[in-house]
Amino acid sequence: MKTGNYRYVWKAIRYYRKQGGEIVNTPSIIIGLEDMTTKEVFPHPISHFLYKKYHRNSGSINYELNVAQIIVPFLNFILDQVKCELSEYTEIKGLEDLRESHANAFLQYCVDEKSNKNKTLEMKENYLSKFYNYLWDEKVLKHKPKFKLVSVRKGKEVRKVQKIDFTYKKTDETLLRERIKRKDIVPQNHDSNENRIFIRLQYIREILYVAKHETPDIAFGVALQIFGGLRKGEVVNLTRAALKSQNGQKFGVEGLVVLVRDRQNELFKRFIDVSTMQVKSPRDQSCLIDPILNYLYKHHMEVVLKKIKKPKHPNALFYDTEGNPMSADTYDKRFLKLKNTYLGMLLGTQGRYQDYLDFSQTKWRSHIGRGVFTNMCLDVGFNEKQTAVLRGDRSTQSMESYFDIITATYNIRKALSLLSPDQSANVADLNMPTNHRMWKEVQEYGAGLRT
Incomplete structure (x- = not known):
């Protein structure tokens, strides 16, 4: 195994391949060795593992990336142990000398130093097992790993797979003190x-009100995540033509359908690494309706987009400060600004300290919008399968999926009355921060949209 001044890295690339008579510019992930001095990266043959096991079958660069982000740290862990000249690693001259004890040592490191939860460790076990299995099948390893057959359930299918018989001591999760990940805004x-x-x-309107004033370039995007369940990659892939208002009304007042498609080749040709900008599930996405969604749609089209002086792409829906279609990383940074501004507002407002603690002591990013959408769908009566279809999750049988799309879309119309802010009298007696100025402004602002 080559040590010296090198580290294993993963790298996003693009290559051209023929597909159905067309030449397609295809994103992929490779593993390479980086010269730590010159920063030059040399592709490593082990990239074939990603290509053979994941690239050809998954259809998602994110899947390849997830695997690479486990295999690369494992290989660097081995490199570090070899450099330290520890007795258990002196025999390692290359990948052919790897044993299952080295995978156990890496996973124990993930427990002791990284405090990985058992769910994360199980994922690493699965990928490392496939990695060792690949090395054995390709006749790279000198010593056959000890595998055991385990049952794995995927949907309704149960199949047997080979897995290394790991012996490391797993995490005692009762000792972990990790912040809870928020899945709702309540x-x-x-x-x-x-x-x-x-x-x-009430809380949705408040955070979107803050977004409109502090991060207007993404306020409508955040609203689409909340009321349409979109992922950030799906938001930045939108074009202006992707928004379809219903019943001849402007700005989605009587319904908004979003054409979620993968438009990387149209919007993001300037990037090599597009792993964060993929669309997992192309679909026609119906949005739940609220006046603030309509207002932010109108504001985005008539105010925000008009401020883009020299757009690099005339049909994009979201732009960065240079006029390029906004990347997912930029969207993340803008959302982080929104989050910090919102936390500052809560902290600086009398009567909101408990809210501040609740939002500051939990983990949340823009993906919380998808969780909010899910909870709204469940709370107004959609079943789990219908909610999964509305979220753009991979569904089950095709006829069941078709039926669910029809009934779920119909039920969106029924749900609108249940989501109506006219029902605000129902929260009049609750301990809500109705006395502070911004909260009152949010309520008056929403009421004005209904007149």
Whole structure:
């Protein structure tokens, strides 16, 4: 195994391949060796593992990236141990000398130094097992790993796979003190309240109001994540023509359908690494309707886009400060600004300290919008399968999927009355921060949109 001044790295690339008579510019991930002095990267033959096991079958560069982000640290862990001249690693001259004990040592390191949860460790076990299996099948390893057959369930299918018989000591999760990941915008003190539908709308309107003033370039995108369940990669892939208002009304007042498609080749040719800008599930996405969504749609088209003086792409929906279609990384940074501004507003407002603690002591990024959308769908009566279809998750049988799309889309229309902010009287007696100025402005602002 080559040591010296080298480290294993993963790298996003593009290559051309023929598909159905067309030449397609295809993103992929490779593993390479980086010269730590010159920063030059040399492709490593082990990239074939990603290509053979994942690239040809997954259809998603994110899948390849997930695997690479486990295999690369493992290989660098081995490099570090070899450099330290530890007795268990002196025999390692290359990949052919790897044993299952080295994978066990890496996973123990992930427990002791990284505090990985058992769910993360199980994922690493699966990928490392496939890696060792690949090395054995390709006749690279000198010593056959000890595998055991385990049952793995994927949907309704149960199949047997070979997995290394790992012996490391797993994490005692009772000792972990990791912040909880938020999946909704409703604070914990209201979580069990029967009026949480209306409480949620209050908090949605507040954070979108802050977004409109502090990060107007993504405010409509955040609204689409909340009311349409879009992922950030799906938001930045949108074009202006992707928005379809229903019933001849402007700005989605009587319904908004978003044509979610992968438009990387149209919008992001300037990037090699597009792993964060993929569209997992192309679909026609129906949005739940709220006046603030309509308002932000109108504001985005008539105010935000008009400020882009020299757009590099005339049909993009979201732009960075240089006029390029906004990347997912830029969207993330803008959302982080929104989050920090919102936390600062809560901290600086009398009567909001408990809200500040609730939002600051939990983990959340823009993906919370998808969680909010899911909870709204479930709270207004969609079943789990219909909600999965609306979220753009991979569904089950094709006829069941078709039926669910029809019924779920119909139920969106029924749900609008349940989501109506006219029901605000239902939260009048709750301990909500109705006395502070911004909160009142949000309520008056929403009421004005209905007139």
